[in-house]
Amino acid sequence: MSRQNFPKQLLPLVGEKTMIQQTLERVTANGLFGPAMIVTGDALRFSIADQVAEGGMAARIVLEPAQRNTAPAVAAAALLAMKQDPDAIILVLPSDHLIANTVAFHTMVREGLAAARAGYLVTFAMQPSRAETGYGYIHPGAELPELGPARVVSQFIEKPDAEKACRLLEAGHFYWNSGMFLLSARHFLAEVEKYAPAVLTAVQESVAKQVSDLDFVRLDAASFETSPNISIDYAVIERSDRVATVVGEIGWNDVGNWGELWNVGAKDADGNVLVGDVLTYDSRNCYVRGEERLVTLVGVENLAVVETEDAILVVARDKVQDVKAIVDQLKAGNRPEHSLHPKVHRPWGFYQALHNGERFQVKQLTVNPGAKISLQKHFHRAEHWVVVNGTALVTCDSVEHLVRENESIYIPLGTVHRLENPGKVPLNVIEVQSGGYLGEDDIVRIADTYGRQGDNSGK
Numbered sequence: 001m002s003r004q005n006f007p008k009q010l011l012p013l014v015g016e017k018t019m020i021q022q023t024l025e026r027v028t029a030n031g032l033f034g035p036a037m038i039v040t041g042d043a044l045r046f047s048i049a050d051q052v053a054e055g056g057m058a059a060r061i062v063l064e065p066a067q068r069n070t071a072p073a074v075a076a077a078a079l080l081a082m083k084q085d086p087d088a089i090i091l092v093l094p095s096d097h098l099i100a101n102t103v104a105f106h107t108m109v110r111e112g113l114a115a116a117r118a119g120y121l122v123t124f125a126m127q128p129s130r131a132e133t134g135y136g137y138i139h140p141g142a143e144l145p146e147l148g149p150a151r152v153v154s155q156f157i158e159k160p161d162a163e164k165a166c167r168l169l170e171a172g173h174f175y176w177n178s179g180m181f182l183l184s185a186r187h188f189l190a191e192v193e194k195y196a197p198a199v200l201t202a203v204q205e206s207v208a209k210q211v212s213d214l215d216f217v218r219l220d221a222a223s224f225e226t227s228p229n230i231s232i233d234y235a236v237i238e239r240s241d242r243v244a245t246v247v248g249e250i251g252w253n254d255v256g257n258w259g260e261l262w263n264v265g266a267k268d269a270d271g272n273v274l275v276g277d278v279l280t281y282d283s284r285n286c287y288v289r290g291e292e293r294l295v296t297l298v299g300v301e302n303l304a305v306v307e308t309e310d311a312i313l314v315v316a317r318d319k320v321q322d323v324k325a326i327v328d329q330l331k332a333g334n335r336p337e338h339s340l341h342p343k344v345h346r347p348w349g350f351y352q353a354l355h356n357g358e359r360f361q362v363k364q365l366t367v368n369p370g371a372k373i374s375l376q377k378h379f380h381r382a383e384h385w386v387v388v389n390g391t392a393l394v395t396c397d398s399v400e401h402l403v404r405e406n407e408s409i410y411i412p413l414g415t416v417h418r419l420e421n422p423g424k425v426p427l428n429v430i431e432v433q434s435g436g437y438l439g440e441d442d443i444v445r446i447a448d449t450y451g452r453q454g455d456n457s458g459k
Contacts, residue, residue, distance in 0.1 A: 001308055004339035005043055009095040010051060013255060020095040021055040026102055028057060037062060039073045045216055046347035065221035071235035072227040075192050075203040076219060078185035089116050092181040098264060100251025108248040112182040115150035120244040121237060122182040125175035127249040131165035134256055136177040140245050150244040175247055196235040202227035213451060257320040258304035262287035309342045346459055347450040348373055360434045367427040372420035373459045374448035381435030381442060383411040390427035393420040416446055
């Protein structure tokens with residue numbers, strides 16, 4: 001379900017809202033938090049903006065021009081926060097975590113504030129419920145008088161093997177490292193300068209040369225790309241002598257694999273977690289998710305079965321970590337399933353592949369109210385558009401046509417064209433492409449509302 005261009009943060013894996021929407025909801029309550037900031041890659045900017053708006057929330061979206069892991073991302077956020085408040089305290093949250101008890105989570109944040117204001121880099125340690133090999137661990141040390149319940153971190157432990165995980169659980173004073181941080185922006189940047197100066201130099205220049213792009217903040221590419229590719233843990237947290245932790249129980253899970261979704265899901269009498277149109281017989285302790293079709297299981301145990309429109313996964317529940325080996329095969333084979341869903345989101349809406357044949361393919365286009373695709377042309381294909389519902393304003397070589405429900409229009413090869421939704425409801429169009437080459441890169445953008453002239457990724 002998670003693809004390179006549509007990762008799990010944008011999926012409703014637990015409940016009806018997506019992971020990033022749930023994360024934003026946690027920091028829009030009770031006056032404790034200021035405006036949210038999302039740091040993400042360029043390819044996800046419109047999908048994330050849509051989900052923020054969909055959830056009725058607001059966030060400042062900052063675009064990284066290259067993947068450089070979490071240390072540069074958090075440093076950029078700290079610099080931007082300090083432009084608004086020199087004494088800013090930032091709460092760093094991965095956008096794909098599950099937190100069942102929001103009230104307890106807010107309590108943990110409050111308990112860490114005094115230590116963060118005093119210059120400590122505050123981590124959040126979770127009470128372990130099992131011997132887990134997928135998480136790192138924290139060993140709290142001395143208490144910090146007058147700084148609430150926060151304690152100095154005496155040791156970080158990398159993800160252990162099964163035997164060591166059992167020993168850590170039995171010891172009773174080791175906790176899961178959640179990967180969430182509460183930081184004084186100023187003190188955090190001082191630690192970055194001390195332990196990872198190349199990161200700070202690159203990010204400072206990149207933030208200084210930022211530009212506004214529609215509603216996004218775009219960091220400078222040339223300087224950002226000079227930053228080392230390093231996590232906040234390796235760059236600073238595990239090296240600093242100013243790290244504290246707050247221990248709590250908030251129903252936390254990083255939803256790292258399908259096994260975790262079985263752990264947190266509501267189970268039937270046979271221990272199965274069933275999502276979608278699913279039937280089982282004589283089957284136990286399985287996680288089954290049907291997205292498009294009926295899924296049935298008979299006489300099996302301890303499986304994770306996930307069905308989507310273009311792929312089906314069947315894996316033993318104790319082997320779910322090995323799914324990455326299949327992802328590596330998809331990537332090595334340059335298969336589209338590695339990066340794209342059949343439904344591809346665009347700033348104007350989305351398109352979805354319905355059928356592929358010899359020299360033709362069929363798609364559904366859904367254009368949001370007031371939105372328009374780029375003014376474009378194709379060298380190798382013609383297109384036929386049928387309006388299913390809504391009203392389309394279609395430009396063909398400078399001539400505008402109003403195309404209504406159950407009407408159609410033909411776009412000859414090489415015609416400069418554009419599809420626009422002038423109405424107040426979504427516009428749905430069936431597109432039939434025909435020609436010798438039907439790849440999404442057969443496109444020349446003449447003009448684009450969303451600044452994508454150099455992008456040849458389609459529509």
